[in-house]
Amino acid sequence: MRTGAQYLESLRDGRRVYVGGELIDDVTTHPKTAGYAKAIAEYYDLHHEPEHQDVLTFVDDDGERKSMHWFLPRSKEDIVKRRAFHEFWFRHFKGGIFTRPPAGMHVVMYAQVDDPQPWEDSARPADGRKIPFAQNIRDQWQRVTTEDIALSPMFVDVQFDRGRDDALAETPMLSVVEQNDDGIVVRGWKAIGTSIAFVNELLIGNLWRPGQTVDQTVYALVPVTAPGVSLVCRESNATPEADPYDHPLSTIGDELDGMAYFDDVFIPWERVQHIGNPDHAKWYPQRQFDWVHVETQIRHTVHAELIVGLALLLTSALGTNNSPVVQAQLADIVRFRETCKAFVIAAEDTGFVTAGGLYKPNNIYVDLGRAHYLEKIHDIVNQLIEFCGRGVVMAPTRADFDDPYIGPKLEEALRGSAISARDRVSIFRQISERYLTQWGARHEMFEKFNGTPLYLVRLLTMQRTEYQVDGPLTDLARQVLGFGDTAELAARAADAEQRSHYASVKYQPEYAREQDVRDGYFKEPTPA
Numbered sequence: 001m002r003t004g005a006q007y008l009e010s011l012r013d014g015r016r017v018y019v020g021g022e023l024i025d026d027v028t029t030h031p032k033t034a035g036y037a038k039a040i041a042e043y044y045d046l047h048h049e050p051e052h053q054d055v056l057t058f059v060d061d062d063g064e065r066k067s068m069h070w071f072l073p074r075s076k077e078d079i080v081k082r083r084a085f086h087e088f089w090f091r092h093f094k095g096g097i098f099t100r101p102p103a104g105m106h107v108v109m110y111a112q113v114d115d116p117q118p119w120e121d122s123a124r125p126a127d128g129r130k131i132p133f134a135q136n137i138r139d140q141w142q143r144v145t146t147e148d149i150a151l152s153p154m155f156v157d158v159q160f161d162r163g164r165d166d167a168l169a170e171t172p173m174l175s176v177v178e179q180n181d182d183g184i185v186v187r188g189w190k191a192i193g194t195s196i197a198f199v200n201e202l203l204i205g206n207l208w209r210p211g212q213t214v215d216q217t218v219y220a221l222v223p224v225t226a227p228g229v230s231l232v233c234r235e236s237n238a239t240p241e242a243d244p245y246d247h248p249l250s251t252i253g254d255e256l257d258g259m260a261y262f263d264d265v266f267i268p269w270e271r272v273q274h275i276g277n278p279d280h281a282k283w284y285p286q287r288q289f290d291w292v293h294v295e296t297q298i299r300h301t302v303h304a305e306l307i308v309g310l311a312l313l314l315t316s317a318l319g320t321n322n323s324p325v326v327q328a329q330l331a332d333i334v335r336f337r338e339t340c341k342a343f344v345i346a347a348e349d350t351g352f353v354t355a356g357g358l359y360k361p362n363n364i365y366v367d368l369g370r371a372h373y374l375e376k377i378h379d380i381v382n383q384l385i386e387f388c389g390r391g392v393v394m395a396p397t398r399a400d401f402d403d404p405y406i407g408p409k410l411e412e413a414l415r416g417s418a419i420s421a422r423d424r425v426s427i428f429r430q431i432s433e434r435y436l437t438q439w440g441a442r443h444e445m446f447e448k449f450n451g452t453p454l455y456l457v458r459l460l461t462m463q464r465t466e467y468q469v470d471g472p473l474t475d476l477a478r479q480v481l482g483f484g485d486t487a488e489l490a491a492r493a494a495d496a497e498q499r500s501h502y503a504s505v506k507y508q509p510e511y512a513r514e515q516d517v518r519d520g521y522f523k524e525p526t527p528a
Contacts (some may be wrong), residue, residue, distance in 0.1 A: 001057070001067055002148040003048065004041030010150075010200055011037060015224045017197045019256065020235030027197050032236035035253025036098070037198055040150075043089070043101050055088050060145075069103045070145045072110065073359045079348050086298040094248075095306035096299040097434070098255050099446055100152070100194040104299075106144075107291035108153040108203060111284075111515060112273065113141045114356035118284060118511040124214065124276030126179040137273050140221055144201070151221070153292075154193040154260055155205040155285065168211035174204060174262055175215040176275065183268040184275065186218060188261075194446070195255040196231050200224065202260060205273075205288075207452075208281040217281050219273040228265040233258035237439040245398040245422075248430055250439040257446070283508050286460070287515035289452070290363045296450060297344050297366055300373040304337035307384055310431060314387050317416035317424045329383055336380050343369025355514040362517045364465055367457050374447070374454045381435050388428055392436065395428040464516050 002010075008028045017024045019032045027033040047056045047067050058071050058081075068085040071078070089103050090096040112119060120133035144151065157174070161167035178185035190204055205219040206212065224231065238254040239247045274280060311333050315321035321330070347361035347369065354360050385392060396414070401407045401422055414421035434440045452460065467473055470487075477483075 001047050001065060002044045004043075004045035007044045007150070008037060008041050011198065013225050015197070016230045017233065018231065019197070019233045024197075031240045032238060032254075033197060033256070035238050035240055035251070036195070036255050037253075039093070039098065039253050040101060040195075040198055043103075044148075046092070052088070055084050066145060067102070067148065069106045070148075072113070074357060075359050076348060076351060079351060079359055079361060082294075083298055083344065083348070086295050087302060090299050090302040094252075096303045097249050097252070097443065099299065099443070099450070100255060102150050102199075104292065104295045105150075105152050105195075105199070107295060108151070108288050109137075109141060109144075110291040110358065111288040112137045114354050114358045115511060115514065118280070118509075119219070119274040122277045122280040122284075123274050126276070129179070129181075131269050131272065131275075133273055133275075136270055139270065140273070144221075149201055150199040151201050151203050152193045152196045152199040153203045153205065153288075154190040154196065155207045155289075156191045156193075157206065157209070157216075158189050158191045160209075165211040168209055168216070169213045173216055174218065175213070176218055177215070177264065179275075183266055184218070184220075184272060186262045186265050186267060190260045190262075192257055192259060194257050196224070196258045196260060197233050197256055202229075205285055206281045207285060207289075208278060212278045212281060214276050214278065217278050218275050219285070220267050221271045221273070222262075222265065222267055226265050226267075228263035230261045230263070231258050232261065234442075237437075237442060239439075243398050245426065246429065247433055248426070249433045250437070254439070254442075257442075283512040284515075286452075286464075287363075287512065290360070290366060290515070293366050293370055293452075294347065294361050297340070297347065297369050297373075300370070300377075300447075301337065301340040301344055304333075304340045304373070304380070307380060308333050308337045310427065311384050311387060314384070314427050314431070317419045317427060318387070318389075318391075319417040320387070326387070329387075333380055333383060336376055340369060340373055343372060350517070352517050355511070360515070360517075363515075364461070364517055367460050371454060371457045371461075374457070377447070384431060385435060388431060391425075392428045392432050395425045395432060401425075 011028050012026055015027070017027055017033075019030075022032070024030045024033060028037045046052055053065075056068055057065050058068055059065050060070075068082065071082060071085075073079045073082055086103055089101055093101065116134040116137040119137060120131070123131065123133050125131050143149070157168075158171050160171040160173075172188050174186055174188040174190050176184050177187045186204075190202075193202065196202060200223065202222045202224060203219075204222055206217055222229065233256040236254045236256060237250055238252075239250040240253075242251050244251045311330055312321070315326055315330065320326045343365050347363075347365035350362040350365065351360055352362065396410050401410055411421045414424060416424040434443070448454070461467070
């Protein structure tokens, strides 16, 4: 396992990183980036603390101790262990303010390692080349786990004209411009990745869109130092020079989001995982992000717990906690947290074993839980802010409290119910920075568009389960209504699905079905 010092040293490699228009010489020391680099260094160091080993590490089959971010779960008990691992980090990072530590990114390779053969069987290299993509994936996994490499997935492509199916081919998104005996050359943009300035390698890929071309379909591991790679990150919201009392979150750092430009970047074949088949991109890679979204669900639950705690402390400090109206509003926030937790437990308890032997939480409950969070979180946060009243707007700084003249007067004016003025104001400041600043707004936007936005989470429910007119969930309704054969309805539905550009559960290949929960949700098609 890496130490924090080894991690920081790995970032001093000459990478080309722009942050808010400035070319950063060293991300470990520059004020815009040093805070987050230090936070992730601490992430690695905590793995070496004896008191955390049972939660943060495991011993592999070769007797080597590794971080749980490489742990492949084989049972429900293993999944519960992984939940404890993720909960540790989201609690450590103050309720999930850092959404993409290594624990949340390495899992994107789980589906590939679980079942690598489809990545080879469905690949379409030029000139009929025979490339052992499945073995590439196995070898890559062995390398990144042994060396404890920090990865970040970049699957999202640049925005384009959604009104034309052929518009995607015209975008400057990453494309293969050359294939030869040694590897491929790629050119173009990947649209967004989180904390890409702080990792060693980018896992590039695609989340399929209508009109995606053969040349645009490529999956590979690329070092951020590869010649021709430039990382363009958004402006940093970190405030490293501020007082942590005044800015309790942004003083820690900013994980940054960014784009990556590939200027005729050469990728050796041994780093390539798949190439050339848009249909594969349609069916399979979304299953990679199932594992990311398991971790997302856990983060949502921890965040919901934080909101409950802030609401209880705040209303107690204000003396409003015994009001029947406030009690009812607090109950809504508590129910939100418990519902988020219930979806996590349901996903674990109704999980299944994949073809490759991994125990995978039920993707239906993962997606339904994510949708619940996204649908409710705005109202829950708004209720928390309403509890604050004007206090969240007018919160004195530490310097105000420390002033010999005005400080004592503020202490007297702002003391709460059995709580000091400073502690009461610290609650307001935590809520303000988390939910009412640019730093906090970025966090909210990340959750809205993390992997898949809400509309797509809903769409995946219909694309990956047999919620169809002739599926198992209409059996009871057909019995109650006295309907008989639904063959005609099913035939019409099937015709519409076959003509659609989008994925449908009925027509996905078997290897993709093996990554989806099936019991009670999927019915084998009737042979023709």
